[in-house]
Structures are given as C-alpha cells and as structure tokens.
Amino acid sequence: EYQRSTGQRRAHRIGDKQEERSKVDDTQGSPMVVDALKEIIDD
DSSP: EEEEEEEHHHHHHHHHHHHHHHHHHHHOOOOOHHHHHHHHHHH
C-alpha cells in the first residue's frame, strides 16, 4: 500500500513538472521568434 501511494504521488509530481514546463515553453515562445524580435529591436 505504501509503495503504491508513493508511486502515485511521484507520478503526480512528474505530471505537474511537465505541465509547468509546457506553460513556460508557451510563454517563452520559440527561439526563432525570439531571435527575430531581437533583430527588430536592434534595428
């Protein structure tokens, strides 16, 4: 029972981290877009 509970909590934390990473990636945008914006700002 303890091992099953621990495994479920671990899986939940991993899912939370993946979701958080996805949100960060969405916020940051793709590297190509960021580079294009830097060039526009520099011009």
